[in-house]
Amino acid sequence: MGNPDSLLGAMRQLYLVILWDIRKIARYRFFLLMRFSWFIIQVSIFAVLISSLVAVRRGFTEFNYYQFYLFGVYTSILFSIALFRGYEIAEEFEEGIIEYQLSLPIKRKILAIGRSIGGGIASFIYTLPMFAFVVFMLGVYNVVAILISMFGALLFSIGVVGLAASIVLFAKSGDVTDILFGIIDALLLRLSTIFYPAVVLSVFQPYYYAAIVNPLSHITDLIRVFFFFEDFRYITISDPLSMAMYILGFSIGLSSLTILLIEKKVEGGGWK
């Protein structure tokens, strides 16, 4: 691996850790098929039916709910897939792979960053067919919007993997991981702007404030304004620049937390 203390050596280590996560993509064909099927059901059944149920009231600017929800369903699946990396890390703990990785001549900081970035990239790659499907359904082929949305989604994905890894490494238990992920998934998805515009959430102040700090609201609304600025800019949770900064901070912050946990807290064994 070269001199691990040199910048080049560190970069090579980081590259190898990232590659390790990305290479596993091919192993998850069944998982991907399940997720894609879930996505198709969401888009073709749930979204169609729920859109026809929605009636815009209270003087909101009229918007196309189906279009609005398509972005929501994409970010929700990106979030779920990225969070799912936590289950994979839990499985690695059970199989002793984490212990093996901790024993490698790789700095823990690099291991933490590499796992976050690698997991984030892998999760993002998993969702690319869904993203392409959403773009196709919307018929908006704005290259700039597509590219910056993808970059935002990637940053978000890295942050969520950092969150998932931190939870697993902290809990060190399959049961705790399972239930915490379930609660986080349920709460964050519903207390965000995935299903409803921020203005509707404002009817319930506690829910609205929860949505304001929820990263899912920021990434979903950010992608919405990238594609349909005029349609959605009045109903987003914040202004585009603030939302972009929030996602950047979220990604860096959670990756840093993973570094902290792996560097200071994680030891082999003790898995429950």
Place this chain on the structure above:
Amino acid sequence: MMSLIGRGTIVIALRDLQRFWKYRWWLAGLISMNLTDLFIFALIFNNIVNRSYIPDYFRFIAPGIAAIAIFASAFSIGREVGVEVRRQYTQYLLTLPITRLQLAAGRIIGGSVRGLIYQIPFIALLFIIEGVPPSWKIPYLLATSVLLTIAMSGLSITISTAVRSFDLQATMRSFTYFLLFFFSNVFYPDKLIREYLPYPLYQLMVNNPVSLAAGVYRWVFTDNLFVDIDPQLSIIKIAVISVVITLIGGKLYLRNLTS
């Protein structure tokens, strides 16, 4: 028949019931997940729903949540069975002096009782939200809950033993959950499904056991405010589905135990 409902079956079912309390935090998490659908999603969505379809979305969705809640709890038995298969604890179970049929029957009964216990707070919530139904409708409510939990318990055991890895089990569980949830009338009325989807798909969705159960619960608590169903026919359909799923589930469980 005696060998199926023998002492072994009861011992296994009771053991599963005792172990249920071991997962109280897991259960608390499950309850909170189901409650988020009701007290967050439905409450907020109520403000943007077309009243001509559903006059009160919160009251509409509550019985559906009670129906799907059974899935979550009955699936706790599947999760446990999955862990046992993965850690090869099943080898120990196979050495016990009970027949394999009793083992499978005990697991399904244990899972069903867990589902029923878990559903009690949700039914209590329905009494608060929708009001107390006429007493002659209570047997319909009970029959629906019992039959649905048996079906869900069998289904969960089948799925959890079909795959061995932790992440695949979690994937299968959430996929089945979403399939039953979104392919049902929990979120939308039958009328709307009929209007927007092709007829075969409509038939599939309204005959999903969760839809059938949600329909009966809606009828029990709100008469014909949200539904227009024949409750007896719905219960017969749930019974048929339960029998089929239980038979398949039991058979697959036994096969997967030894494979």
